[in-house]
Amino acid sequence: MNAQFDVLAKKTREALVRPDFLRGDPITGDRYYSVDFMQKEWEHVFTRTWQVGAVEAQFPKVGCVVTHEIGNESILMIRDEGDRIRAFYNVCQHRGNRMINCEETQVRRLVCSYHSWCYGLNGQLLIAKDSEDFPQGNPVGKLSLKELRCETFAGLVWINMDHDAIPLRDSLGVVADQFEAYEMDKMVRVMHLTAEVDCNWKVIQDNFNESYHVQSLHKELATHIDDDYQNTDFELYQNGHSRMLMKGHLPAGPNKSKKVQAPLDSLMRDWGLDPAEFDGQVERVRSAMQVQKRKLGAGRGYTQYDNLSDDQLTDYHHYTLFPNLSFTLAAESFQILRPQPHPTDPEKCLFDHWFFVRPSEGEPDVGTPLGELVPPKPAKHHVFKHGEASMGFVADQDLSIAIAQQRGFHSRGYQDSYLARQEDRVRRYHERINDYIAGSI
DSSP states (O other): OHHHHHHHHHHHHHHBOOTTOOOOOOOOGGGGTOHHHHHHHIIIIITTSOEEEEEGGGOOSTTEEEEEEETTEEEEEEEOTTSOEEEEESOOTTTOOOSOOSSEEEOSSEEOTTTOOEEOTTSBEEEOTTGGGOTTOOOTTTOBOOEEEEEEETTEEEEESOTTOOOHHHHHTHHHHHHHTTOGGGOEEEEEEEEEESSOHHHHHHHHTOOTTHHHHOGGGGGTBOOOGGGOEEEEBTTSOEEEEEOBSSOOGGGGGSOOOTTHHHHHHHTTOOGGGGTTOGGGHHHHHHHHHHHHTGGGTOGGGGGSOHHHHHOEEEEEETTTEEEEEOSSEEEEEEEEEOSSOTTOEEEEEEEEEOOOTTOOOEEOTTSOEEOSSOOOEEEEETTSSOSOHHHHHHHTTHHHHHHHTTOTTOOSOOOOGGGHHHHHHHHHHHHHHHTOO
16 A cells, blocks of 8 residues: 555656746736636637536436536536447537436437437437438438537546547546545535626636635634645646645644534544543544544445545545636545636636535435535535525635625736735646637647
8 A cells, every 4th residue: 555655646746847837927807807808718728628517426327418507508418328428519400409408317319399300319310300301411310419528537527628638537647546546436416506606717716726715714624624834735736737735633723732622523523532532632633533534434334445545534635627626535525616607707607516425334414514414315406696595604705705806806906916825826727727828738
């Protein structure tokens, strides 16, 4: 196992950017409200990068269909007769009608509701009424739904509109190796939320590219997460992705000398530890939890522990994948936070929050970021406008500044961000956007 960790550590070091990687491109306000810049991002970034379209568990049988909306596009994903998940633009080749008008369904054939053109699960046109009446020739056997690149990894279905894009695994690079250890494909999405937010997608993604805000917006996390940037590792990779390693089950700063506080006390009890025994020695909790998880994990069905280092058993590894995906991985769960560009308005976005858990044997309910206990079963999709419902208390805190920041970008008093070293990931991904638009990537 140590040899395996050494190999991955070496690959990680080799993937890092050089120390002088930043150019210092200005992050101007118009990037957040310009329609022209929004269109450039769409054409040069979102149509060329790998996006998560669905969860693989949504396709248990042949004919299962899931649609995904991104920008002005609707993507149709389906499991075909060969047991392969494929992706197509959700549009009939006859006169542009949407093929599927719901989020999930199961079909024997794909039939357009307008003129009943019928396609097979592989996208090929099978039936067109009055096929002899087309002067350009019978469309059957000639036309098919337009297909996209589609791959599965980590229990997710990934799509890419660029036929010349590099394979998903190559695009993820060392991140793919890091993800594999968690056995993410065995986790269940128990929370599925989408909110329309009145800010540009980058306002939210900027936030997830730094932890400088944590001590201001998320003070309560200090009882069980060491949020000091000097104790946090930041890794920026040459392929535009990044990782932040933050110590968990370890309070920050002065909290280390106090009694164990919530929610750390509850987490300890879940693993058979008495919080009272650690009064005044809270810094010992992290290592004690690692020992307990090693001892008890197999009995709970957590086979992923065999692949994880001791640090991974207790810590939080936060990834930002270019351009707009954020993953936070824990030993038994992970979450995806994703701001997607609005189809028409650069000052709005669609913000997704997905939470996955690895069900423990004999555990009837699991907790979610909403503070609810739910069965470990796939969640229904809840869609609402920001403020109508919660996105989870930490995400709500992040969104509490989003609207005001969006307004601030319009001010003549704002010209560029003045960033700390711990915010390098922010400027890095903006420069990556610039490179895609310029055509240098």
